[in-house]
Amino acid sequence: MTRYHAMREVPAAAGFKEGDVLFLCGELFGRGYANGIVDEARAKGMTIIGSTVGRRDTDGTLRPLNAEELASAEAILGGTIINIPLEAGFDMEPGKDGVTPVDRLKGVKPDEWSKVTLDQDELNCAKERGTERFRSNLAAVIAQLETMLPAKGNLVIVHTMAGGIPRARVFMPILNKLFKGQGDRFLSSEAFWNSDMGQFCNMSFNEVTADTFSYLIQATAGLRERCPVRYAAYGYHGTEVLINGSYTWQSYTPYLQGWAKIRLENIATAAWEQGIKATVYNCPEIQTNSSALFLGVENSLYPLLASLQQAGEKTVVAECQGLLKAGVTLNDLLSCANTYLSSELVTSTRDYDTWPQHNSPAQQEYMLNSSAQLIGMNEEGKEIICAVLSRGVFRGVGKLMFESSWDPQAPVFWLNHDVIAKRLAS
Template identity: 65%
Template sequence: MTTYHALRQVPAAAQYKEGDVLVLCGELFGRGYANGIVDEARKAGMTIIGTTVGRRDGDGTLRSLNGEELAEAEANIGGKIINIPLEAGFDMEPCGPDGRSIADQLKGVKPDDWEKVSFDWNQIEQARQQGARRFKANLGLVADELARLLPSGANVIFAHTMAGGIPRARIFMPLLNRVFKGQGERFLPSETFWKSDLGKLCKISFDDVTGDTFRYLIDATAGLRDKINGRYTAYGYHGCEVLIDGNYTWQSYTPYLQGWAKIRLEEIAEEAWKSGIKATVFNCPEILTNSSALFLGVENSLYMLLAALEKEAPGPAADGIRTACLALLADGITIDDLLTTAHDYLTDPLTVAGRDLSSWPQHNSLPLQELMLNSSAKLIAMNRNPKEIVCAVLSQEVFRGVGRLMFDFSWMPDAPVVWLNHDVIAKRLATV
């Protein structure tokens, strides 16, 4: 069990400067957590070096970015992209006697037949090893490029941004929609799915993409650490403390099936830390983004950030965020209405029953899922326009707070795993 270490106070400002470097291991798409640390690095005058997952051609061949794609990716991060494909995972690797990939094997499987799917696990392991070899070989080439690009003596943040790992087969999305968003007869218990062959495949893939790539990054850049002062950051999730009835209380989204892979990520950081390597996983608060839209209801606890801001940081920062949120609400709806509805969800006996950090992650139940989704619908309906919602404002603020906290903490890190809860996010947002 990972030691629970919550960051309670805003760390001192980092001393990164021009000539220091932020290296992103993973490609940025749209706005997400990683944009926060990129923004901080840019403000500090650091050089930003990105990577790419590459692209797949119509025949499935993995390739580097073409000229147009590369220009767009470099404009997105404001720096150089090392154009060597770092796609993680193994679902497209040929395996077995016929050389078909796992994705190919799953083509044509109908949603109603998902429980009949079975795998030759030796083939799965063969594909996993092939995918790992490909990834590590390309990561080695990236490290060779970095050896040429990184100035001697520079402070370097290696930011691991890889997550996910849902295999690329159509069968998964209708199933996962039932697991995460299903109600009534459409509900599929997460434990039932997780114990099936498709669920077991997902677990191996999540571990590989979300967790093991962090170890590969640390190992591949070992030779650079004599030349530079390197530290490693990664994005975790392991529940989050929010303000409930005056107290910061740990709670979590359920069912977070990627949770086991996030625990693996923490364990990799802890192993590295014991070897004297500055590697930290930052467990971040729940937000709602394009990539998290599958997990509708994950944002229910996000509204409580407004309460944390009032408690920790009354003044211009809290007032500005509150005003921006209020402007998005439908006529007659107040911030207190939002907080009351979110509070009702977080204090419902069904939700309270899941507040067990030691047994995280937990599987779902139909009553809990319906409570969560109905609460989410109520909260989103309080917005004037469903495309311009309070969650977007609060998510952006969390990006900013997390980015600054990670950036500053990484200068003199003191733990391999850190929780960034609503209290320290609020404190950070209130500090210029």
């Protein structure tokens, strides 16, 4: 388990300038964590270069972006994209028998998950082929990136690859029960995780979320010989939030990607020990399009309001107050969130050393009911407080990662509510 290391103070302003380059390994879709650091780099006049995961045709063939897709992706990024597919993972790679892991699950019904048997040799073969494809394409991307770098300047490489849920149709109803199920629809994350399908997910999460960072560090060894290079990656390992007036570490349960996130931290630590400035920044819980599956993850976001109030930030706080139903105050909202976070149902599995934890019926029901209660305090469902707070986290995390990357101090940092509030208020 990684040594806990929170960033307590806002780093000094970064010295990046025009002529320096930020390279994003992973494609931007909508608004997410990575937008924050891209915005900071753009404001400093840095050159923004991105990549793409590519697209799959109807027959499953992986291809580069077409002209329309490329124009759209570059507009979202605000920079140039190297159009070589960097899709990570192996769920659509054929095994020795020519069948992909996804195809092996065709026809499987959601309630049959515990009976599914997957051939480990075939999965390993698909994984090796997926890794080989990714590393080959990554080498081509880095070769092109090298031709785009100026003779002098700094390079910041940002790894944004995460997730890895296999794209078999059967997974979504299973995961919906696992993360959102109550009563008869509850599904034990531990039972699923120990099944063949669960271990397939584990392999996929490790490959996409963690191992791609290792491949990236290895592929850019040559770049480190020609210019100063810093690496930044996005992690999650719980967050300190205000509970009963004190900053307390807590986490979302069940966070099945947690083992892959620990693996990501270990990769950064191993690189750091070799003198490579690679840092994983463990970010707070937010609500995004990709986190919608994890209903309840946003319960830990609300205490950021109290941190912002303590830090003297007024803009975000006022915007949030304006979204509440008539007669509801921010104190009402914070009290509800605090009650949830201090409940024994939540605190009983709050243990850093054994993280991540699995779900239980009572814990999950309480988490989901609390989520509904908190969301219900908003005047309407289109623009809600946790969306505003999420945007604040994007900005705060982006600023802290950008500034920290100028003179990196550790392989793993926790960006908790205290330092994010300080940064947004400054």
